């Protein structure tokens with residue numbers, strides 16, 4: 001067992017526990033975007049940062065990937081942490097304002113404006129869909145490609161691969177677009193991942209008894 | 225050649241090689257690294273070879289092709305051993321004359337180096353200010369060895385340190401020696417090398433461990449690692465051998481940029497020769513110790529130089545950093561403990577083991593040893609300079625570098641590549657050390673030094689680096705990917721005259737968050753170019769924002785060209801103008817139509833009368 005201090009409270013956790021899990025166990029809220037129970041930690045969105053160590057040598061780390069260490073001192077809501085989170089949310093809002101998840105985060109943290117040039121991107125590259133596909137669906141149908149501004153999610157060569165079972169898991173888990181997907185109109189679909197994947201209900205002849213993750217599914221509603 | 229089976233056999237080989245040295249015969253040394261070849265060293269080599277053959281001088285003049293010696297500004301150059309005569313900027317004709325003169329035991333006086341500061345010719349390389357003020361522990365060896373010939377390296381004391389370590393010194397004692405030498409990583413962060421080795425030696429693993437040489441050198445304007453790899457690959461192999469012995473490792477990897485074909489070629493040959501000689505492979509020198517090195521070509525991304533991304537890249541996956549801990553010594557390539565050191569760090573190891581830690585700490589004040597810098601930009605003598613730690617920056621720039629290239633003074637020097645910052649001229653007395661650079665808001669990094677004068681716009685510099693980083697960020701971590709993009713956007717606004725004071729505030733806020741929350745070194749240090757220019761050159765930012773003026777005359781949206789009364793009406797500018805917007809009668813003052821001018825600056829570069837002003 002490892003003993004660490006979170007916001008002044010001592011807590012004992014098993015080896016291998018992340019700071020995020022330990023903090024949530026104690027009931028301290030830490031916002032996350034790219035973390036999901038059941039999927040491996042990834043550390044991409046940086047929303048879950050917490051401050052570790054003693055000042056002035058303290059630093060911020062992503063709690064979802066940082067393992068609990070013996071004697072570690074953690075602050076989950078220090079001024080530095082909150083300021084960083086607000087800036088991250090501002091950056092998210094500037095890129096992806098239509099996402100309900102991000103709007104909720106902004107209102108929870110009192111971020112009322114964003115000062116950058118407004119963009120409307122479909123994907124925040126949190127990688128949830130990629131991990132969902134490979135770790136839960138065992139399909140590995142989608143992945144990342146490119147770097148920097150060119151980085152995107154997609155299928156190899158932008159064609160629907162055989163390994164894709166059209167389960168819809170990627171769309172179900174997406175924090176940026178799941179609430180705006182236009183399932184049966186792939187042309188209008190907004191995130192790169194699902195643009196290449198027709199939902200199963202459209203191809204009923206091929207996939208009739210598939211596990212479908214979409215609820216509510218716009219396609220089904222239109223069908224009925 | 226038989227594999228050597230013991231240290232004694234190695235010693236016999238050494239003695240044999242020594243007996244073949246003929247110091248009385250002059251040797252023409254031609255540096256032909258990538259830089260040398262680009263400036264025409266190949267032609268000199270061909271001329272020299274042809275001339276020696278034609279005049280049957282094989283027994284009178286020897287020829288050695290080496291890697292870069294450092295004085296790239298003066299290449300293609302030639303050094304004559306043992307007299308150490310230095311001939312800069314030669315052509316085939318000059319080469320021919322030198323060979324003929326050498327055969328008669330003479331010197332070609334009019335081809336010697338001309339010192340612009342004293343107006344005199346200098347004969348010996350070691351008397352030239354550029355070389356005289358350096359301490360060339362590593363670079364001097366580039367002159368001595370033909371990188372394609374392992375015997376050349378052995379003749380110059382190569383592999384002796386390793387053979388001695390293997391026979392007489394316990395691994396722990398090697399690590400202690402490296403620790404005592406005070407050597408710190410030359411790849412960026414400056415982590416104490418001995419300590420890193422100790423971690424690896426202590427790491428238990430039955431399946432093996434790795435040591436890696438990081439030769440991904442991606443900083444714009446830095447090329448010292450390339451020169452070491454090209455000029456003296458065996459010194460890196462020897463360093464890795466010593467490291468492997470000290471830490472109990474059996475596999476090594478050299479991760480080289482694929483943009484360095486010559487370095488890869490020389491390394492491949494060197495590894496092959498070392499294996500043939502019995503200095504790599506199983507049962508090295510009959511000691512039972514086995515170690516081999518493979519080469520992995522880089523994936524062409526700057527971020528692959530970051531150690532965790534580099535390990536993934538070696539495994540054949542996408543070069544993406546991951547969170548540390550676990551550190552590479554805990555969980556590295558294929559999960560095995562891994563040690564990563566920079567090329568220059570490895571090259572320092574044989575020096576330390578040959579001369580001892582005391583001598584090494586004696587070189588350099590504050591931190592120990594020397595550091596190679598690549599001096600580029602608006603400076604007279606560009607090239608590689610090696611100076612002891614603790615040397616003031618001024619000495620590097622003015623005594624070695626020869627000062628500013630043009631009439632305008634040096635304003636600042638950018639160090640440490642994209643992760644570094646700008647150091648203004650007011651701080652040039654500062655000694656070179658990891659700590660002092662950090663205090664000034666920059667880093668030594670891998671050793672790039674880009675010199676800037678009054679014609680350099682600091683906003684443009686910051687924008688350049690931010691543009692580089694926004695393309696090279698791996699894109700995984702949100703604050704790094706979006707942060708660099710947004711920062712670039714803000715800088716672009718400022719340089720195009722759309723900036724406000726709000727921009728500055730937002731940039732500062734964003735910089736703090738990027739530093740705090742990015743996962744790897746790339747994102748954490750990405751704001752440095754902006755922060756350091758903001759710290760020392762805020763007035764330039766303000767001039768761009770409040771006065772809509774670019775003091776250095778660089779930012780196109782904020783400048784205008786106009787022709788003053790110096791104009792003689794020669795028409796050169798009008799002929800070169802790609803937009804055809806310069807008008808005027810012959811022999812009369814011309815005018816520029818500013819509205820249609822694309823501000824390319826072509827007119828300014830052709831005008832012989834300084835008649836074109838930037839306002």
Ligand SMILES: Cc1cc2nc3c(=O)[nH]c(=O)nc-3n(C[C@H](O)[C@H](O)[C@H](O)COP(=O)(O)O)c2cc1C
Nearest residue numbers: 409410411440441442529530531565566569745746
């Ligand atoms: C973005 C980034 C790029 C890097 N590029 C290089 C590089 O090109 N060469 C290098 O030796 N180290 C580079 N490093 C530093 C390495 O991560 C590592 O610290 C170094 O290789 C360790 O060797 P050392 O202890 O000998 O300095 C880079 C680091 C970062 C964050």
Ligand code: FES
Nearest residue numbers: 043045046048064
């Ligand atoms: S939840 Fe930890 S970085 Fe995204």
